[in-house]
Amino acid sequence: MKVFNWTRRFSRRGFLARGAATVAAVAATSGKVLADAQDARTVGPGALKPEQARTLVVFTRDLFPHDQLDDSFYQRAVKPLEDEAAQDGSTKQILALGVAWLDAKAVSVAGRPYAQVGEESKRVAVVTRLKQDPSAPRAFFDKVYSTTIVSLYNQPELWPKFGYEGPSSAKGGYLSRGFNDLNWL
C-alpha cells in the first residue's frame, strides 16, 4: 500500500537530538519504563515486542477513534510500522522510544503503562503532551500518524462502515446506481 499524505512531515535529525534527553527523563520514572528505554537504545532492526505493538494499536485508536471499528482495523493499520521496524533499525528505535515515552507519561498520570490505562481521557492527556511538550519525541507522533492515517483508511473492508462504496468502474460507474438519487432537499 503506497501512500499519500500531503501533510506528512518527518525530521529524523530532530528526533535523535531530543531522544537522548527523553531517555534520561524516562529512566527516572519506573523500572518497566527503564527497561523499555534501554531496549529503545539498542540499535538494529527487529520485531517489536507484543506489548509495544499493543501500545501502538491503542495509540492509533486514540489518534483516529472510531467506535464502529474493532481492533483488527487498527492492528492492520499498525502492521506497516511493524514491518518497517523489522527492516529498519532507526524506525524500530523511533517506535520503541515513543512507546517508552507514552508509558512513562501514562505511569505519571495514571499509574500504569499507556495501553493499560482504561480511561480514554487520561490517554488523550498523554497524547496532548506528546504533541505539545517540546522535549517529547515528536518524530514518533509524526511517524505513527503519517503511516496509520493512510494504512487505516485505505482498508477496503473499512469503507462500507463509512458509507463509501469505493471503485465503481467495474460496476459501470454510478450512472444507474444512485448518482442522482438524493431526494431529501
Added chain:
Amino acid sequence: MPAKFDRNDSSVVVIIGSGAGGGTLANELTQKGISSVVLEAGKRIEITDFQNDEDAMFALFTWLDPRTASGSWYVAQTSPDLPAWISKLVGGTTVHWGACALRFQEHEFKTGTRYGAISGANLLDWPLGLKDMEPYYDRAELKMGVTGTHGIPRLPVSNHGKVLFAGAKKMGYTQFLTTNMAINSVPRDGRASCQQTGFCIQGCTFGAKWSTLYTEIPRAEATGKTEIRSESQVLHIEQDQSGKVTGVVYADPTGAIERQKARIVCVAGNAIETPRLLLNSSSNVFPQGLANSSGQVGRNYMKHMTSTVFAVFDKPVHMYRGTAQSGIVMDEARLDTQRGFVGGYQMELLPQGLPSFAQNIVPNAWGRDRAWIVDNYVNVAGVWLIGEDLARETNRVTLHPDRKDKYGLPIPDIHVDDHPNDLAMQKHAIGQADALYKSIGAKRTVHRLPFPSTHNMGTCRMSENPRDGVVNRWGQSHDVKNLFVSDGSQFTSSGGENPTLTIVALAIRQAEYIAEQMSHAAI
C-alpha cells in the same frame, strides 16, 4: 504510425511536455505538416492502467520529484515538499484534471488597467484580449467536446450538485448549473460518454474525459510526423553564440544523456518546470537564465486563491458518486470591489473519496472531533473555492541553493507570500460557502485551506514590452525568436477560472503562428 527522428535532425520542433499545452501543440503542428519530437519526463501508460484507487493513482502519476516550498502560504506549512499536485506522465496533468473548461472573462485579460495600482502586486495587461481569444476558445471547446458549448448537452446533476444548487438558490444566486466540462455527455469523437464513476481525478477509465494522452497524442502520431519520447527529462536547452536555441540535452529512460537538435523549441513543462529549465539553461549569452533578460523568468508565480468548505448534513449525500467537478456557482466570479477585493472566484464541486477525505480533512489533527467528521463522511458535501491570485514579483520559482535532483541540477523552490487581496477573497469565499450550506441545514462546516496547487501559472508571462515579461502575445520569447513557452507559464494574470481551456486555446493559436512564421522562414 509514430515517427522516428534522428537526433541530429535539426528541422524538427522539439516540444517539452505532453500535457494540455505540449500535447495540443504537437497535434496542431503535425496536422499542418510540421514535424515534432515531444520529450516527456514521465512514463507512458494507457487507460487500462487507470484504477479507481486514489492513493495508487496518486503514487502512479504524480510529479513527486523533490521540490521545496517557502514563504507565508499555508501550503509551505502543510505540504512543504509537495507544493504542487500535478502529473508526470504522457498526457501530463490532463490525465488528472477535473475537466472544468471555463473561458476567462474580458476584464481578467486586462488586470493592469482594470484593477489599477495595487500595492505589492505586479499586475499587467495581457498583450491580447478576449476578442483575440474567442475563435481559439471555440476551437478548443470543439476539440475537447466541452459540454454547454456549441450545442453539446450538459452533464446531468449529481446528488452533490443538487446540494450545492439548493444552497445557491437559497442564497439568491442565479448562475449555477453543471459546469462546462471537457467530459463527454454523449458519445463523441470516438470516446464514450460519462458513466458517473466519480474517479475523474484518478484518470477516466472510460476515456470520457478529454486528455491529450488518448486524443491529441495518438492523433499526432498517426500522421507519421510526431515522435513521443517518454521518460525523457530535458535538462538543458542549448544555444549558439547568436542566442538562438539549437537543441536540447535530455536524460533518456536509462539515464543516458542524449542531445536532440531542433529548429524550434517549445517549453510546456508546467509553470514550475518550465522556468526551472530556463534558469538551468544559462549561458554566456544569457547569464541569468535562458530568455531572461527581463529578469522575470520564474517570477509572478500564481496558483489561484483556493480553499474548500465541507458541510456535514444529517442525511446522505454520497458526494463520491458521479462526475467529480460537474457543478458550479458563478455568481461570485464577477469583478466587484465592493466585496473588498479585486477579481472573483468560482464555487466548484470537489468531492473526495473516503481515504483522501479522511487523510486530508484537517491536517495534523487527531482525536474525537476529527473522527466525528470522518464518521459522517456519507453526509458530507464539499465545494472548492477557486479565484484570482494576483501576480507578485516575489512569488517565484527559484533554483534551490543547495539541493540537487538525481541529475545534479538544482531543484525548484516555490516561494509564495499571500497577497492581502488573496486572503480577503479567501475569507469572503469561505464565508459565502458557509452561508450557502447552512442555508439548507448543514449541521457544521469544516474549512480546508489550500491543497497543493494544481493550477500553476505566470512564471514566464506574456507582455507587450519585453521589459515586463518573458514572451510575446504568441508565447514567443522576447529574447530568442525560436523559443516558445506553450503552457500556463505564459499567463499574465491567473483569472478566476481553471486554466486548462485557456492553455489549449493558446496552444492552438501558437501553432498557427509557428506555422505561419516557418512558412516564410522567419524562424
